[in-house]
Amino acid sequence: MRRGRFTGYWLMLPAALWLGVFFVIPFYSLLATSLYDPEGSVLTGYDVTWHVANFADALREHADELWRSLWYAGVATVICAVLGYVLAYAIAFKAGRWRNVMLVLVIAPFFTSFLVRTLSWKLILADDGFVVDFLQTLHLMGEDDRLLATPVAVIAGLVYNFLPFMVLPLYASLEKIDVRLIEAAGDLYASPARGFWKVTLPLSMPGLVAGTLLTFIPSAGDYINAQLLGSTNQRMVGNVIQDLFTNTGDYATAGALSVTLMVIIVAMVVLYIRKAGTEELL
Amino acid sequence: MNVLHRVGRWIGEHLVLAAGVLVLVYMFVPIAVVMLMSFNDNSKSRNVYAFRDFTWHNWANVCQPDGMCEAVLRSVVIGLSATLVATILGTLAAFALVRHRFLGRSSMNTIIFLPMASPEIVMGSSLLALFVSAGFGGRLGMVTIFIAHVMFCLSFVIVTVKARLAGLDGNLEEAAMDLYASESTTFWRVTFPLVFPGIAAAALLSFSLSFDDFIITNLNAGQTVTFPMYVWGVAQRGIPMQVNVIGTIMFLVALAIVVGNMLATRRKQPA
Amino acid sequence: MSLAADRTDTTARPAEGPRDLRLAALTKEFATFTAVRSLDLTVPAGTFFALLGPSGCGKTTTLRMVAGLETPTSGTIHLGDRDITWEKPYRRPVNTVFQNYALFPHLDIHENVAFGLRRRGVKDVDQQVQEMLELVELESQARKKPPQMSGGQQQRVALARALINRPEVLLLDEPLGALDLKLRRSMQIEIKRIQEEVGLTFVHVTHDQEEAMTMADTIAVMNGGVIEQMGSPTELYENPQTTFVANFLGQSNLIAGTVASAEGDVVRVDMHGTQVSIPVDRAHTRTGAGWVGIRPEKVLVAPAGEPIDAPGNHMTGGVVTDVSFVGVSTQYLVRMPWGQELMAFEQNTGRRKILRHGAEVDVSWRPEFAFLLPADQDVRAGAFEED
Known part of the structure; x- marks a missing residue:
């Protein structure tokens, strides 16, 4: 099947071109955009003037949103990791013949519109919705407290939206673990808790690392949850970028913010992978 | 000691599964709400976020909302x-x-x-x-x-x-x-x-x-x-409530494809 | 799809009369090592031939070159007069039973077996498949898919799928490796029976010496990319020419000695003070130091001073250091005065009580069973099979 020295190149070429032109080159365009003269507009055109001050401006004006994005995404990722681990563990080791059914149920929400589902959260958390009523009956919430337009709502939405991205890689790595290893730990005097801590958890690290990345990265860039479930006090960096691009037309600042977000995420991912000792993921 | 041990084991066996199922429920609550709202009759109310009356209207007139x-x-x-x-x-x-x-x-x-x-x-x-x-x-x-x-x-x-x-x-x-x-x-x-x-x-x-x-x-x-x-x-x-109809249809179609595929592979390889 | 091209291919049809398979100076080098080193080999038509050796000895590479799945670095492969060295695998009258069977998971058993015939555009495929499935006793399973079958059944499907094409040479790559011991034994006899029935040339690759001896007419023992020795199972076992063969095929006691004289049809060897004699056709060195070899079941043991019914090489001063009762026989380890422990297997005929640990014994064997190997060979070669 390995005929021809150039077959590989021909097969790869179309996809490589597409990704090159519409994924790699755009990063340069974005970088160029971030260095535009901020006086330009869609109508008058833009000039790359090496206006590095765009970055300073962007950071000064939007540091809050940037910080909030990382913070919300971090919290959402941790909650996802806990919930996702429980679910993945249950499917891998406890579900028995229900395993496939549960897996399908994990994937199923993928196929229902992201926006429609998020709007459905708006309904669930609404001021006269049953969750708020219930919590108020229990006096866990005051009469005038709300869930919508709070960080809780936004983070709950993020957790909900990206949970499958945590469960699937975790399940993939848990499922590969030989149950006999856990039994061997028990045989060698490890209590179930220690067995989990010393054997199961380390062996599922690749899944956990992949899952946290797949949850954190899209959460940090998301603005749908902040927009639909939050208020202006929960604006994330995505809201700002989106707004600057489509409404204000301030391409220079938007570009600078995008580049900053990407740089921060790449730096965090690299650090995280180093720390977790799973370089082979990349 | 023995009883305690067994209680602990029972909890270990079933608690994790129960917690896992609860997480699944969390994932499905919004979908259930979408399905429910696709039958909501909100013509008499301006509040779109509450269930009023059951109706087939949204399903019968899916394309009513403009665009x-x-x-x-x-x-x-x-x-x-x-x-x-x-x-x-x-x-x-x-x-x-x-x-x-x-x-x-x-x-x-x-x-x-x-x-x-x-x-x-x-x-x-x-x-x-x-x-x-x-x-x-x-x-x-x-x-x-x-x-x-x-x-x-x-x-x-x-x-x-x-x-x-x-x-x-x-x-x-x-x-x-x-x-x-x-x-x-x-x-x-x-x-x-x-x-x-x-x-x-x-x-x-x-x-x-x-x-x-x-x-x-x-x-x-x-x-x-x-x-x-x-x-x-x-x-x-x-x-408009018809958005929920579309969401429900998408979900059901996807579920049908995935489940159908699962059954097909199972029939091929029962071993 | 180039089905038409396949159909016009006539070369895959078996020729009139069986032809020998000849490998000449066949060499295969990979980037970091040489798998097969200038191999010369002739497999007579219609025989059951085994390539036996430890993993990594080059036997599978040799097989793959014959199948056309690997191209040789140099050398030639002939089938009779026809040079097939560079033929595509699908143009050779050679079929393979793969190690993991390689059954097509998307096709049922019937279609798996029919695959080769269909590619060649043969008529009445269904009839032939039916007959072949009867031969391997799977006619009732024709519409099952491979994953639904047991290992033994899959094995038989793989055999049927290759055999139905009536290849001139059938290659078997460790075909029984995945089966449990009992099933393996019955499959060995089954495959041997089928080979005798169809009369095709079988080339069988294995690392299991018992399997090779049970099935093959001729065995070639391979090690490090070369053939160490070739011959019938009895020849190889009774008269090994290298320490590797002596150790890999069964077990051997190898005792250091020095040739004292070589006259007539007997070589005399001084072995730690005892003179033993070895027939000249079993002595693979005539001068200097050497290894005296004797198979454990040929070594007779008796309590010190009692007569041993073997007129021959007689040694005293042994002590039993280990006794293992394995049912049909008892296996002793006997420490000799020079410190070496010799293995001795005795049939449990019941004629004598089993010796105890620590018993003082004499040891003896008939001269015609011993063999002599050159001292420059590694005494441990082939003794420990890392598998």
Whole structure:
């Protein structure tokens, strides 16, 4: 099947071109955009003037949103990791013949519109919705407290939206673990808790690392949850970028913010992978 | 001690499963709400976020809201065409990456990984920056959406097909050649049928990614409105209940495909 | 699909009369090592031939070159007068039973077996498949898919799928490796029976010496890319020419000695003070130091001073250091005065009580059973099979 020295190149070429032109080159365009003269507009055109001050401006004006994005995404990722681990563990080791059914149920929400589902959260958390009523009956919430337009709502939405991205890689790595290893730990005097801590958890690290990345990265860039479930006090960096691009037309600042977000995420991912000792993921 | 031990064990056996099921419930509450609201009659109320009366009206008059069905159709067209192109290009690339040695193969593997690891807002704004600087700023629409969708679907297709191809026992192709099948016969009789489930899964994934995408699409759509953009637009003023009908239909169709496929494979291999 | 091209291919049809398979100076080098080193080998038509050796000895590579799945670095492969060295695998009248069977998971058993015939455009495929499935006793399973079958059944399908093409040479690559011991034994006899029935040339690759001896007419023992020795199972076992063969095929006691004289048809060897004699056709060195070899079941043991019914090489001063009762026989380890422990296997005929640990014994064997190997060979070669 390995005929021809150039077959590989021909097969790869179309996809490589597409990704090159519409994924790699755009990063340069974005970088160029971030260095535009901020006086330009869609109508008058833009000039790359090496206006590095765009970055300073962007950071000064939007540091809050940037910080909030990382913070919300971090919290959402941790909650996802806990919930996702429980679910993945249950499917891998406890579900028995229900395993496939549960897996399908994990994937199923993928196929229902992201926006429609998020709007459905708006309904669930609404001021006269049953969750708020219930919590108020229990006096866990005051009469005038709300869930919508709070960080809780936004983070709950993020957790909900990206949970499958945590469960699937975790399940993939848990499922590969030989149950006999856990039994061997028990045989060698490890209590179930220690067995989990010393054997199961380390062996599922690749899944956990992949899952946290797949949850954190899209959460940090998301603005749908902040927009639909939050208020202006929960604006994330995505809201700002989106707004600057489509409404204000301030391409220079938007570009600078995008580049900053990407740089921060790449730096965090690299650090995280180093720390977790799973370089082979990349 | 013994009793305590057994209680502890029982909790260990069932608590984890119960907690897992609770997490699943959490994942399904919104979908259940969507389904429920698709039968909501809110004609007498301005509050769209509460269930009033049961009605078939929304299902019988799906296309009543202005522009919604047009948006759905547009999303389907974009989804199908982006899926077709991404699946073909991605499958070819997967074959190249698994079956051939060529210069730049390992950097290609990294580049494929990147779109899956970049925030959508960054990819979307990059692409917009490219279109604007190339002078397409005023001509954003179906074509630019299609380009963007093929771009982010490609990685998922390549990864999915690659996994299937890498898991393919190379001996099977050797066995075919040993049994008098030429290279091309071997491909069409053995390789392709065995890789096909991976390609089909990749196509399904592509379509749902494309159909559902909002962030990248919104930046590169210009005046064109896809279904998620329609939902976004009406979300501000109160959504028509028919949106829930569309959401329910999508869910049921996807579930039918996945479950049908699962049953089909189970029938083939009960062992 | 180039089905048409396959159909016009006539070369795959068996020729009139069986032909020998000849490998000449066959060499295969990979980037970091040489798998097969200038191999010369002739497999007579219609025989059951085994390539036996430890993993990594080059036996599978040799097989793959014959099948056309690997191209040789140099050398030739002939089938009779026809040079097939560079033929595509699908143009050779050679079929393979793969190690993991390589059954097509998307086709049922019937279609798996029919695959080769269909590619060649043969008529009445169904009839032939039916007959072949009867031969391997799977006619009732024709519509099952491979994953639904047991290992033994899959094995028989793989055999049927290759055999139905009536290849001139059938290659078997460790075909029984995945089966459990009992099934393996019955499959060995089954395959041997089928080979005798169809009369084709079988080339069987294995690392299991018992399997090779049970099935093959001729065995070639391979090690490090070369053939160490070739011959019938009895020849190889009774008269090994290298320490590797002596250790790999069964077990051997190898005792250091020095040739004292070589006259007539007997070589005399001084072995730690005892003179033993070895027939000249079993002595593979005539001068200097050497290894005296004797198979454990040929070594007779008796309590010190009691007569041993073997007129021959007689040694005293042994002490039993280990006794293992294994049912049909008892296996002793006997420490000799020079410190070496000799293995001695005795049939449990019941004629004598089993010796105890620590018993003082004499040891003896008939001269015609011993063999002599050159001292420059590694005494431990082939003794420990890392598998």
